[in-house]
Amino acid sequence: MATVKLYNQQGDMVGDLALNAKLFSVKPNAALVHEAAVAQAAERRVALAHTKGRGEVAGTGKKPWKQKGTGRARHGSRRSPIWVGGGITFGPTSERVFAVKMNRKARRKALAMVLTDKVNDGCLVAVDSLKLDAPKTKAFAGILKRLPTSGRKTLVILEPKNAETFRAARNLPRVSTLPADSLNVVDLLAHDCVLASKEAIEVMTKTFTR
Secondary structure, X not given: OOEEEXXXXXXXXXXXXXXXXXXXXXXXXXXXXXXXXXXXXXXXXXXXXXXXXXXXXOOOOOOOOOOOOOOOOOOOOOOOOOOOXXXXXXXXXXXXXXXXXXXXXXXXXXXXXXHHHHHHOOOEEEEOOOOOOOOOHHHHHHHHHOOOOOOOOEEEEEOXXXXXXXXXXXXXXXXXXXXXXXXXXXXXXXXXXXXXXXHHHHHHHHHHOO
C-alpha cells in the first residue's frame, strides 16, 4: 500500500496518509496512458471547417433547361457539384465526430497509472484540509506558498462541495482546480504536481475504484 506525507494548511507535516493500492499503486503501461490521452484529446476536438453540399448552397431548384432537344448535356440542378457555385462533394463538414472509443475500465486504469506515477515521483501532496472561511485568493496563495508544491505548476483537487476554495484558486497563475470525482488523464499529465485534500482523496478513491 502506498503512502504519502500529510500536511496541514500551515505547511507542517502531521503524519502519513495511506492510499488505496488500486488507484495509487498500479503497474505502469505507457501505451495505455498514451491511448487514453489521445482519446480524450480527440473528444475535445471541434470541427470548424464546413463546406456546403448541394442541398445547402443557395440557388434555384429549377431545371436549367429541358431534358431533350437543346443539343446540350442534360442537367437537373444548378446546385450540382459539377457547376460553378454548386455544392462541394466530399468536403469537410461540421458534423464530423473525432471521438475514439475506449472502455471505461481502460480509462480508469490509465488514470490510476498517472496517479501512481505522481506518487512515485513525490509529486502528490496531501493536505488534511483545504477549506477557507471566505473565497479569498490571497489566503489560498498563502497556503500554497507553505506547501512543497510552491512555485510549480499545480493541479488542486478538491471535494466537489468546496465552493469557497474553488473560487479562491481560479485566479492564481500556474494553478488549476478539478473536482475529485472528475479527474482525467490529460489534466494530470499537464501539471507538475497534484495537491489534494484528505477528503478529496477519499472521494477519488470511492469514485474510481468501484
